[in-house]
Amino acid sequence: MSLRIPVSDQDHIQGNPDAPCTxxxxxxxxxxxxxxxxxxxxRIQKHFGKKLRFVFRNFPLAEMHPHAESAAETAEYxxxxxxxxxxxxxxxxxxxxxxxxxxxxxxxxLALSPQxxxxxxxxxxxxxxxxxxxxxxxxSGVNGTPTFFINGKRHDASFEYEDLLQAINAALAxx
Amino acid sequence: xxxILPPGTPAPDFNLHVTPDQxxxxxxxxGRPVVxxxxxxxxxxxxxxxxxxxxxxxxxxxxxxxxxxxxxxxGVWCHxxxxxxxxxxxxxxADFEPKGSVxxxxxxxxxxxxxxxxxxxxxxxxxxxxxxxLSPVAVNPxxxxxxxxxxxxxx
Numbered sequence: 383m384s385l386r387i388p389v390s391d392q393d394h395i396q397g398n399p400d401a402p403c404t405x406x407x408x409x410x411x412x413x414x415x416x417x418x419x420x421x422x423x424x425r426i427q428k429h430f431g432k433k434l435r436f437v438f439r440n441f442p443l444a445e446m447h448p449h450a451e452s453a454a455e456t457a458e459y460x461x462x463x464x465x466x467x468x469x470x471x472x473x474x475x476x477x478x479x480x481x482x483x484x485x486x487x488x489x490x491x492l493a494l495s496p497q498x499x500x501x502x503x504x505x506x507x508x509x510x511x512x513x514x515x516x517x518x519x520x521x522s523g524v525n526g527t528p529t530f531f532i533n534g535k536r537h538d539a540s541f542e543y544e545d546l547l548q549a550i551n552a553a554l555a556x557x
Numbered sequence: 558x559x560x561i562l563p564p565g566t567p568a569p570d571f572n573l574h575v576t577p578d579q580x581x582x583x584x585x586x587x588g589r590p591v592v593x594x595x596x597x598x599x600x601x602x603x604x605x606x607x608x609x610x611x612x613x614x615x616x617x618x619x620x621x622x623x624x625x626x627x628x629x630x631x632g633v634w635c636h637x638x639x640x641x642x643x644x645x646x647x648x649x650x651a652d653f654e655p656k657g658s659v660x661x662x663x664x665x666x667x668x669x670x671x672x673x674x675x676x677x678x679x680x681x682x683x684x685x686x687x688x689x690x691l692s693p694v695a696v697n698p699x700x701x702x703x704x705x706x707x708x709x710x711x712x
Binding site for chain 2: 383443523538
């Protein structure tokens, strides 16, 4: 199973743009498994340094997680103002209290306009972007969250630290 | 693993409960594509299990005019509780009595476990199987194969 939508400058990319390994996560801010993966990915990024770039794409399971879409839209709003990763991190770190009042509080903390954020979420300005991530994910074989792709290939094993580490090492050795 | 019915085979008709007081037959859906998704059991414990995923992408199936039906050996009351809990917006069929008889006609029954396989069928508007896929029972097959198959159906 491989990634059908190549990583591009439309993506949220963290780390060395020329890194030999790319880790893509399709995730949902309200999914507890994604919450579990969040610090693991941080450790992985720290371990590989310049050898790894990380891409996050939205895959909100909106029927199951009532705040997943609004959280994704909040991160995209922050992204449009150059603060995607700050908001991405803050949302995962406050996963148990997702919702309007948290978004406004985080906006203030990140020096974004809470009023504009509220208006953008209410008028669903970023929903199309979120949905387009989602649809691309479905076509690439994302079957739940989180789903990781390592250099374009779906990672079907566990996403515990040791397993991700090993898989990325294998990808680096292979290329 | 089972041998499931291959493309080109007329899809066996069935008449199964979708709610405690309603039944659905495959032939009632003639004229549009049908996605038939056999799965082992309601209540799998993960986020984004197979049925939940299909539920999220119903609009993608509807773009092709397709109906999706989930089917397992769980009874109609079990399906009702599961669908309500997961906010599912598509029918779940109860292949309950005689147990698994429809799954058997599609070659999608795991006799040793007494449940359906994870088997997917895309049935064209004339009731003929256009695509089928048997997934390892522990692997959620996702929806990419279904969407590819729907895309390839003659318009």
